[in-house]
Amino acid sequence: MNLFQSLITTMLAAVLTDNYVLSRSIGICPFLGVSKKLSSSLGMGAAVIFVMGCAAAATYPVYQLLAMLGLEYLQTVAFILIIALFVQLVEIVMKKLLPPLYKALGVYLPLITTNCAVLNVTLNNIDDGYSYGMAVWNAVCVGIGFTVALVIFSGVRSKIEAADIPETFKGIPATLVAAALVSVSFTAFSGMI
Amino acid sequence: MAKNNSYLHEFTKGLLKENPTLVGLLGMCPTLAVTSQAFNALGMGLATLFVLVGSNLMISLLRKVIPATVKLPCYIVIIAGFVTIVDFLLHGFVPELHENLGTFLSLITVNCIILGRAEMFASKNKPLPSVLDGLGMGLGFTLSLLCIGTIREIFGAGSWMAGTPIAIIFPESFPKLSIFTSTAGGFLTLGLLVALAGILTKKKPPAEIACGGCPMAGHCAGCTSADRKEEQA
Numbered sequence: 022m023n024l025f026q027s028l029i030t031t032m033l034a035a036v037l038t039d040n041y042v043l044s045r046s047i048g049i050c051p052f053l054g055v056s057k058k059l060s061s062s063l064g065m066g067a068a069v070i071f072v073m074g075c076a077a078a079a080t081y082p083v084y085q086l087l088a089m090l091g092l093e094y095l096q097t098v099a100f101i102l103i104i105a106l107f108v109q110l111v112e113i114v115m116k117k118l119l120p121p122l123y124k125a126l127g128v129y130l131p132l133i134t135t136n137c138a139v140l141n142v143t144l145n146n147i148d149d150g151y152s153y154g155m156a157v158w159n160a161v162c163v164g165i166g167f168t169v170a171l172v173i174f175s176g177v178r179s180k181i182e183a184a185d186i187p188e189t190f191k192g193i194p195a196t197l198v199a200a201a202l203v204s205v206s207f208t209a210f211s212g213m214i
Numbered sequence: 215m216a217k218n219n220s221y222l223h224e225f226t227k228g229l230l231k232e233n234p235t236l237v238g239l240l241g242m243c244p245t246l247a248v249t250s251q252a253f254n255a256l257g258m259g260l261a262t263l264f265v266l267v268g269s270n271l272m273i274s275l276l277r278k279v280i281p282a283t284v285k286l287p288c289y290i291v292i293i294a295g296f297v298t299i300v301d302f303l304l305h306g307f308v309p310e311l312h313e314n315l316g317t318f319l320s321l322i323t324v325n326c327i328i329l330g331r332a333e334m335f336a337s338k339n340k341p342l343p344s345v346l347d348g349l350g351m352g353l354g355f356t357l358s359l360l361c362i363g364t365i366r367e368i369f370g371a372g373s374w375m376a377g378t379p380i381a382i383i384f385p386e387s388f389p390k391l392s393i394f395t396s397t398a399g400g401f402l403t404l405g406l407l408v409a410l411a412g413i414l415t416k417k418k419p420p421a422e423i424a425c426g427g428c429p430m431a432g433h434c435a436g437c438t439s440a441d442r443k444e445e446q447a
Contacts, residue, residue: 049245053239105286105290197402198405201398
């Protein structure tokens with residue numbers, strides 16, 4: 022398979038057939054928490070794409086180092102620390118150098134440290150044996166998939182707001198049932214690749 | 215007597231009244247991802263229970279040593295350490311479960327129930343109540359996972375606890391709804407159970423969650439609302 026083909030396949034898999042949120046149920050907390058408005062969905066999505074890409078770029082060499090020393094079992098501890106550290110660093114640098122970007126994404130950054138999708142994508146990159154470039158590309162695509170799910174769901178939620186829902190189901194239960202329907206619609210993509 | 219009662223309260227509050235999954239809506243990812251089979255759900259619940267009790271005890275013992283400015287990294291390292299222990303234990307003794315849970319075992323590290331309890335309870339309380347709190351919350355989490363897993367496996371695959379000695383396989387004629395084993399079934403089952411928990415606890419289901427930032431500076435709606443409740447009590 023040539024490079025272009027594998028780039029496209031990775032992207033389609035991460036966004037449509039194997040979407041982290043809708044088919045693997047990873048990253049559900051921000052999916053349910055931040056999808057109320059379109060603008061915040063986009064902001065959160067952009068922040069996640071950025072952090073995922075950078076986290077994948079930062080953790081990959083660290084894993085190689087750990088593997089060289091025979092300390093693979095430390096990967097969870099090492100990765101989560103790198104992600105936490107990195108998010109903090111990005112926040113400080115962005116605040117100083119890119120104030121407009123910080124204004125747009127700043128509030129979402131601290132929320133990302135514990136976004137399990139970020140930790141999961143770095144761990145998956147190692148498990149799947151991607152090369153360095155592919156690992157970063159895969160992480161960016163997963164982030165795009167996350168954003169797509171968030172944006173679609175924010176549209177669905179704005180409709181729920183206007184609907185007449187039984188008292189017991191108001192709030193989170195109705196949101197969860199709606200998420201189930203969105204997730205069903207994404208199963209239609211399976212078998213595409 | 216009063217003291218015993220308060221210990222009992224630390225233990226029982228996690229089971230239904232402040233159930234982390236159905237009332238607190240924390241730790242959604244494992245709740246949805248590994249519950250298509252009851253056995254996996256039980257395994258995930260018990261693994262989380264172990265990490266929760268361990269980290270609560272450790273953090274409570276170290277609560278006067280850890281400086282406030284770097285407490286989050288410290289908590290995360292303690293939790294990730296316990297997760298690594300569980301990973302090794304399962305790999306050694308229950309390799310099948312280890313295989314099924316995959317990266318979700320590592321993801322226990324970022325389960326916001328654990329960081330939430332560390333921040334809200336273990337860092338402010340003595341070791342014994344912290345362990346009881348961890349046990350109660352962990353059991354509440356395990357029970358709700360088992361409940362979701364049971365519903366999904368029975369309706370989706372027509373079996374219960376498949377792969378264990380106590381497995382029950384329903385006859386072929388039992389209708390199977392494959393939606394229950396898919397991700398969508400997870401969302402659906404959880405939605406129905408949250409509504410049911412709302413009826414049982416006579417409280418309205420939460421309007422929304424924002425637990426993506428649970429441990430970070432009290433962004434988490436679930437935790438801050440619970441915090442307020444504890445202050446009032």
